[in-house]
Each structure stands twice: as C-alpha cells, then as structure tokens.
Amino acid sequence: MVLVVLDHDGNKLRKGSLEALTRARALAEALGGRVAGVLLAEETAPVEEALAYVETLYTATLGPYTAEKWAAGVVAAAGEMGAQAVVAPSSRQSRTYLGRVAYALKAGLLEDTLESGVEGGAVVATRYAYLNRVTQKVRSALPVVLSVKPNTTPLAEPLAAPGAVKPLEVPPVPTVEVLERVQEEKKGVSLTEADIVVTGGRGMGSAEAFRLVEEMAALLGGAVGATRAVVDAGWRPYSEQVGQTGKTVQPSLYIALGVSGAVQHLAGMNKSKYIVAVNKDPEAPIFKHADYGIVGDVHQVVPALIEAVKKLKD
Amino acid sequence: MKFVAVIRQVPDGESKLKIQGNRVDLSGATLILDQMDEYAVEEALRLREKHGGEAIVVGFGPERTEEAIRTALAMGADRGIHVVYEGFADPVAVAEALAGVIREEAPTLVLTGGQQADWDSQALGAALAEALGVPVVSWTTALELEGETAKAKHDLDEGAEWVRVRLPAVFTTQQGLNEPRYPTLPGIMKAKKKEIKKVAFSGAPKVEILEESIQEKTRLQKVLDGKDPVAAAEELVRLLHEEAKVL
Ligand SMILES: Cc1cc2nc3c(=O)[nH]c(=O)nc-3n(C[C@H](O)[C@H](O)[C@H](O)COP(=O)(O)OP(=O)(O)OC[C@H]3O[C@@H](n4cnc5c(N)ncnc54)[C@H](O)[C@@H]3O)c2cc1C
Numbered sequence: 064m065v066l067v068v069l070d071h072d073g074n075k076l077r078k079g080s081l082e083a084l085t086r087a088r089a090l091a092e093a094l095g096g097r098v099a100g101v102l103l104a105e106e107t108a109p110v111e112e113a114l115a116y117v118e119t120l121y122t123a124t125l126g127p128y129t130a131e132k133w134a135a136g137v138v139a140a141a142g143e144m145g146a147q148a149v150v151a152p153s154s155r156q157s158r159t160y161l162g163r164v165a166y167a168l169k170a171g172l173l174e175d176t177l178e179s180g181v182e183g184g185a186v187v188a189t190r191y192a193y194l195n196r197v198t199q200k201v202r203s204a205l206p207v208v209l210s211v212k213p214n215t216t217p218l219a220e221p222l223a224a225p226g227a228v229k230p231l232e233v234p235p236v237p238t239v240e241v242l243e244r245v246q247e248e249k250k251g252v253s254l255t256e257a258d259i260v261v262t263g264g265r266g267m268g269s270a271e272a273f274r275l276v277e278e279m280a281a282l283l284g285g286a287v288g289a290t291r292a293v294v295d296a297g298w299r300p301y302s303e304q305v306g307q308t309g310k311t312v313q314p315s316l317y318i319a320l321g322v323s324g325a326v327q328h329l330a331g332m333n334k335s336k337y338i339v340a341v342n343k344d345p346e347a348p349i350f351k352h353a354d355y356g357i358v359g360d361v362h363q364v365v366p367a368l369i370e371a372v373k374k375l376k377d
Numbered sequence: 378m379k380f381v382a383v384i385r386q387v388p389d390g391e392s393k394l395k396i397q398g399n400r401v402d403l404s405g406a407t408l409i410l411d412q413m414d415e416y417a418v419e420e421a422l423r424l425r426e427k428h429g430g431e432a433i434v435v436g437f438g439p440e441r442t443e444e445a446i447r448t449a450l451a452m453g454a455d456r457g458i459h460v461v462y463e464g465f466a467d468p469v470a471v472a473e474a475l476a477g478v479i480r481e482e483a484p485t486l487v488l489t490g491g492q493q494a495d496w497d498s499q500a501l502g503a504a505l506a507e508a509l510g511v512p513v514v515s516w517t518t519a520l521e522l523e524g525e526t527a528k529a530k531h532d533l534d535e536g537a538e539w540v541r542v543r544l545p546a547v548f549t550t551q552q553g554l555n556e557p558r559y560p561t562l563p564g565i566m567k568a569k570k571k572e573i574k575k576v577a578f579s580g581a582p583k584v585e586i587l588e589e590s591i592q593e594k595t596r597l598q599k600v601l602d603g604k605d606p607v608a609a610a611e612e613l614v615r616l617l618h619e620e621a622k623v624l
C-alpha cells in the first residue's frame with residue numbers, strides 16, 4: 064500500500080507529482096500493493112486530472128497551506144489506506160510537512176531521493192548529502208516516507224480507467240495563522256526546470272545591471288538565477304536564489320556572472336553538467352568549479368557574450 | 378522566558394572530505410557549529426536580550442559536539458544540554474530523543490537551522506514540532522514576540538508569507554534572519570565555566586546509511602583571459618558550441 068501526494072498549483076498537477084507517482088508505482092509493485100493518491104487543496108484542485116492516474120484519490124479542502132494541515136491530511140489518508148510508504152515530490156514545503164508525517168507515522172524519512180527501490184523488504188534510496196558533495200545510499204525499514212527530487216524520474220502515464228474520489232476527514236490541528244502572502248511575479252522559464260541558468264552575483268554591481276543577465280538568459284531560452292548576496296541587497300527576488308537556502312538546479316549549462324563561488328552557493332548548482340564563470344578576480348573560487356571561464360569585468364564581457372551568441376544564432 | 382536553540386556540529390563546507398571504507402571520514406575535516414544553527418543561537422540570544430529569561434542551547438551528536446555547544450555558550454547562551462550519540466541518527470529519531478529533554482524545559486519557543494550542512498536534511502525542526510505537538514514555521518527570516526504569540530515571516534517555494542502563531546512553536550532559521558555574533562575572548566572564558574548537562578540518547582534510528590561516495594565532478598577549468606572581451610567571448614561561445622555542445 065503506497066500513498067502518493069499529488070502536488071498542484073490549484074489548476075494543474077505539478078510535473079513532480081508524476082515523477083513521484085512513477086516511484087510510488089515501482090515501490091507498490093515491489094512491496095505488493097496498490098497506489099492511492101492524496102490531493103490536498105487550499106480552494107481548488109485538479110481532481111479530474113488526478114483521477115486519471117490513481118484508482119483511489121483522497122481529497123480534502125483545507126484553506127491556506129500550512130505544514131500542520133498538510134501533514135494532518137497526508138497522515139489521515141495514510142491511515143485510511145494503511146500505507147506502508149508515502150511518496151511525495153520534493154519541495155521546500157513538502158520537506159517541512161513530511162518531517163511531521165514521518166514522526167506521526169513512526170516512519171523512516173528519506174528526503175530528496177534520486178532513486179529508490181526495495182531490497183530485502185526495506186526501502187533503499189540514493190540522495191545527496193554534505194552540501195550536495197556526497198552521494199549516500201540509505202535504507203529504511205517500513206513504514207517509510209520518501210520525497211522525490213525533481214527531474215530525476217520519468218513521468219507516469221495515466222491509467223486506462225479513471226479512479227474514484229474519497230473525501231477525507233482531516234481533524235483540526237493547532238497551526239499557524241497565515242496573515243499575508245508575499246507573492247513574487249513569475250516570468251520566463253522556471254528556474255528548477257530550465258536547461259540553461261544564467262546567475263548574477265554581487266559582481267553585477269546593481270539591480271539595473273541585471274538587465275544584462277536577463278538579456279543573456281532570454282537569448283539562451285534559460286532562467287535567471289541570483290546569489291544570496293544579490294537577494295539580500297534587494298536586487299532580485301528570493302525565488303531566484305540558487306544555493307543551500309535557495310533552489311537547487313541541475314541544468315546542462317550554468318553561467319555564473321560576478322559570483323564568487325561560496326560553498327553555500329555551490330550546493331545549489333554543483334551538479335550542473337557544464338559550469339561557466341565570468342569574474343574579474345582570477346583567484347575567485349568559482350573558477351575551480353567551472354569548466355570554462357573568462358577573467359574579466361562583467362560589464363565588458365557580458366555584452367560581448369550576448370553579441371557572440373547572437374552571431375552564432377545567425 | 379526560555380529560548381531554546383537546537384544545534385549540531387558539522388564539517389565546514391570548505392573542508393576536504395574523504396572516503397574511508399564506503400563512508401565519509403571526517404578525521405581531517407574542520408568541524409564547526411552548523412552555520413544554519415548559528416542563526417538559531419543568535420536569535421535566542423536576541424530574544425533573551427529583549428524579553429529577559431534564559432537562552433539554552435541543546436546539542437545532539439557525538440562527544441565532539443561539546444565544542445559546538447561551547448561556541449554557542451561563548452556567543453552568550455546561558456547553559457547547554459548535550460544529548461550524546463556516536464554514529465548516525467536520522468532527524469526523526471533525533472527529534473524523538475530531543476523532545477523529552479526540551480519538554481522538560483517548557484520553553485517559550487524553539488529554534489533550529491533550516492537545513493543540516495552534513496545530511497542536507499530539512500526535517501529536524503518539523504519532526505521536533507510534531508514530537509512536541511506544536512506548529513512549525515520553516516525558513517524564518519523575521520521573528521517578533523507579541524504576548525502569547527509570535528509574528529514571523531518565512532520563505533515558501535515561491536515567495537514568502539507572514540504568519541501568526543501561538544507559542545510555544547518551533548522555528549527553523551536561515552541566512553537573512555540575523556547576523557550571528559562572534560564569540561568574544563571574555564565570552565570564551567566564561568563559556569568554560571557554564572554548565573553542560575549530558576544526557577544519553579534513547580531512541581532507535583530508523584534510517585541507516587549503507588554507503589557514501591564523493592562525486593565531485595572534475596571540471597575542465599579552461600579559463601580565458603578577458604583583456605580583449607570580444608575575442609574571449611567569441612572563443613567561449615565557440616567552445617560551448619563545438620566542444621561542450623550545450624549551445
Ligand atoms: C547558512 C548559509 C546559507 C547560505 N545560503 C546561500 C544560498 O543559498 N545561496 C547563495 O548564493 N549564498 C548563500 N550563502 C551566502 C554565501 O556564503 C555567499 O555570501 C554568497 O553566495 C556570495 O554571493 P556573491 O558571490 O554574489 O557575492 P560575493 O561573494 O561578494 O562575490 C562577488 C564576486 O564578484 C566578483 N566581481 C566583482 N565585481 C566584478 C565585475 N565588475 N566583474 C566581474 N566580477 C566581479 C568578485 O571578484 C567576487 O568574486 C549562505 C551563507 C550561509 C552562512
């Protein structure tokens with residue numbers, strides 16, 4: 064019995080949900096059992112879409128997201144179906160409420176896994192540790208709670224026959240009161256899904272200079288990233304931050320412009336296939352972690368790069 | 378009031394890691410108070426300075442963790458509690474072990490780092506909150522006490538939000554919440570005399586590490602001189618197109 068948490072934006076399932084579903088199906092097959100889904104909504108949820116993927120879909124509408132309510136919802140669904148494993152897409156939010164779920168279910172917690180399988184009745188998985196520098200193979204007996212790192216797993220196909228909805232009773236829990244959401248405007252390609260990421264650091268010098276970073280990203284069909292220093296300076300929104308306290312990205316090409324290469328930043332991008340750095344300091348640590356680089360001033364090099372890419376495209 | 382900061386000792390991110398018998402060997406690494414936990418210690422100190430009471434540091438880990446507890450005491454924490462365990466214990470098991478110790482203190486609130494620099498886990502704060510039966514605010518960047526409640530700002534996957542929460546509650550911390558102070562020499566001297574209560578770990582880790590390997594990709598490190606920016610840019614684009622084939 065495996066429960067998959069289907070994450071969504073109110074209208075559509077997130078891609079990560081279909082990755083989690085693939086993992087959940089593989090675990091169910093190895094453990095012998097079915098897969099059911101749980102779809103928790105603030106107000107609206109893509110119920111029809113979700114029903115195409117699971118035989119049984121537990122649903123509940125819980126109002127503004129909080130870790131407590133989401134944990135209670137997942138625990139209730141796991142209880143209803145007698146789940147031995149709970150699988151969810153990995154996000155900052157899920158990694159919070161799953162900590163509660165694991166404790167409540169007396170389960171082992173395998174966070175942000177790259178791969179998972181069953182060996183000798185226990186669940187084994189691989190994941191990164193030590194600021195993304197080490198790969199660990201970990202094992203947990205059942206029950207287990209597992210989150211799936213984005214972009215690690217093929218997407219699940221829909222089932223032949225649509226499933227059935229089971230409304231869930233979620234007991235009230237002590238939680239936080241959400242006073243105000245500070246939404247950030249989303250534009251362009253999503254950072255975690257982009258195949259090319261162009262990140263600006265404090266070396267860009269000003270918020271205005273990010274025009275160059277944006278132009279470069281747009282030209283390459285990539286996303287804009289930022290360092291913590293840039294976010295703290297108020298030049299870019301937090302949602303663009305790459306690193307230990309920001310997002311983890313793994314594009315084919317990561318371009319770091321005016322970025323020093325601090326370990327906490329590297330933690331968010333050191334798995335990129337190719338890393339390119341532009342920095343005026345030849346001793347900047349980023350060059351040790353780069354495949355290609357230019358020692359120079361971003362204000363001269365980036366415009367030249369933009370021209371060179373345009374030339375290549377013609 | 379009592380403000381508890383939960384901390385661990387981890388290798389410095391700049392330290393070179395090596396592998397010995399399929400596991401990370403930390404014998405040559407510099408070990409530090411997890412920087413993400415430093416924000417928790419600093420916040421506990423600031424809350425105590427503003428509202429009075431006690432700042433208590435609770436550390437989990439092997440004997441050597443005492444060094445990290447001393448660092449927090451040197452920053453200004455009043456006393457320490459050390460739950461001693463050699464070996465790997467997963468955050469859910471740690472939460473279980475710490476909950477008893479923390480419950481006994483009946484704290485106003487509990488703070489801990491948002492992500493652990495060794496296991497890359499984000500679960501300790503949430504699991505601890507579940508164990509204590511209180512709410513959790515993760516990735517906190519602002520925190521104000523208002524009577525029986527606290528008002529806090531914290532980061533979401535996209536954007537951020539302000540919440541109000543009845544205390545006690547658990548807050549996980551990160552860069553941006555505050556600027557941690559350095560231990561001063563008098564602080565270090567005083568810390569030597571402060572009490573650290575040792576508690577044995579009671580619990581059964583559910584997760585086991587089978588194997589660890591370092592997979593830092595060796596990078597090409599082809600660095601061009603940008604004195605002639607146009608020539609350097611054209612050469613870089615050529616390399617990315619022809620050699621790396623990513624453009
Ligand atoms: C617990 C913790 C968590 C953290 N989490 C994160 C995180 O998630 N993400 C993150 O990014 N950081 C994080 N940090 C902060 C991190 O340690 C660094 O402070 C940060 O990454 C530095 O950003 P930067 O490289 O933009 O700035 P700096 O370190 O100031 O580097 C700027 C670089 O630009 C170069 N430069 C300056 N001018 C020019 C120019 N004109 N042309 C070319 N190059 C130029 C300089 O040589 C320098 O190398 C965290 C820190 C802690 C303690």
